[in-house]
Amino acid sequence: MAHVLLRHRDIPNLNQLDVYQKNGGFEAFQKAVTAMKPNEVTDVVKASGLRGRGGAGFPTGMKWSFIDNKNWPHYVVANADESEPGTFKDREIMESNPFQFLEGLALASYAVGANAAYIYLRGEFWQVAALLDEKIADMEKAGLLGEKLFGSDYSLKIYTHLGAGAYICGEETALLESIEGKRGQPRIRPPFPPAYGLYGKPTIVNNVETFTNVPLILAYGAEWYKSMGTPDSAGVKIFSLSGRVKKPGNYELPFGTTFRELVYNYGGGILDDRPVKAIMPAGASSSLIVVDDKALDTPMDYASVRTLGADLGSASVIVIDDTVSIDWVINKTIHFFKHESCGKCTPCREGNHWMLHLTERIHSGEGSQNDVSLLLNVAKQMQGKCLCALGEFATMAVVTGIERFPQDFQKAVKA
């Protein structure tokens, strides 16, 4: 099947504006601006069933319809902070199919009446930001961005903004704080960004992959999009496959593809042909799935993955084989979350600090069974007590690791 998002794999030089336009590029944007009302664009996206691809899976069209039309100006912000361990899809989109992403961002901006859009890239994407700046300049030259587009009254500017190395800025309100020139710490919600966003103005924040779906949805229609995937999870998704597989990489597949197909057909199976032990379907924030035949044959859509006691999230599938001990895995994930906790909420800031002490001790072989119980206790005390999801995410692998792989912890601790 031809790609919807990773179309550069089918069409050479799609990152050049003339090639993108020859392949239908910016027709949807021109049609929207010249022949559709803004809310009609939102209605098509709503009808397509598109859900946010950053991890939360919130219905995109519904989010757009929440924009507060009594308060102006409006902003649209692309979340290109891609920092979840195991996630590396947005970089490929921006590097290789940048115009489809930019057209999606432009369509969203038109739909909510924003005349300025910001792309918030993680600071490490320095080269990607430079490339997007070139592509934005190409669009301005071609009359696809700027004042009074296509002879209408609609104007749009797009700007890039580089973060500087902070996972928390993937959380949308922390991201907005960061653009405002502050430390990236989440805001208390509500109000949510469609009511109170950038500079206190109504703002729509979506992930890069979410925007990249929009041009083809407008071009081919909501029914076409819904014909792919499952009723609960419409369309296609980029699965970032990493860990102990032979062919790690991005695979664009319809929702509902099974773990087995992803790992064995696309990923080429496990290194040294070992058995799979555990899968983290949503990066380091993920619960650990115990892998058996039933798990491997589970379709990857939002609802089905939940039956395995995990969330699909951003579909960053980390594969762990039987050579790996789970006490090492959670030591790695907690090292990450301890570094990335923004420090605003005490349970997350202190909890991660102490969880790291405990996982270090357990993994070094100096721990006891009491340390394992204490670790589980600390993790559970953090749950439900933080402003944003980071505090929750940090506990997922810890709790499910200890509860679902107790034998690994028994082996790791002193008798």
Added chain:
Amino acid sequence: MSLAQKYPNEVNQIMAKYPPEHKRSAVMPLLYLAQREEGYVTKDALKDIAQMLDITETDVASIVGFYSLYHDHKAGKYRMQVCTDLPCALRGADKFLADLCGNLGIQVGETTADGLITIEAVTCLAACDKAPMFQTQGPDGIKYHENMTVDKTLELIEALKSAGKEVK
């Protein structure tokens, strides 16, 4: 010399990105500019940026302290930042880092005797399918180096050495 005197065009471009009443937004791009030459943000630069944006030096310092890519002290000309997070570690990143350090005769966090390279272990860089990998942060910005081996890394270090000589 202030940033505005040193890089007038770039400062203007940065300020034009944000609404004039929200010029504080420019603090992050200005900090990148400020640490371009020395590799870290000097006390003078803190003061300069604070004045430019009508905020306090403490406000600017809080940004430097919060974000990983801003530095308040001098290190090697290039910071070689190796990702050792879970997906990379599942593909040998820890061993790569240990072997590299062994080869250079330094520990993580230390700088080579010629002042060229500081080795750091960092969190996820979104290149999990191309581990072992690292980024170099230096005067020419940030660059990714993927699917690396110790030999390829040593070649890169040699290239960075001779590039430095040509500049001088």
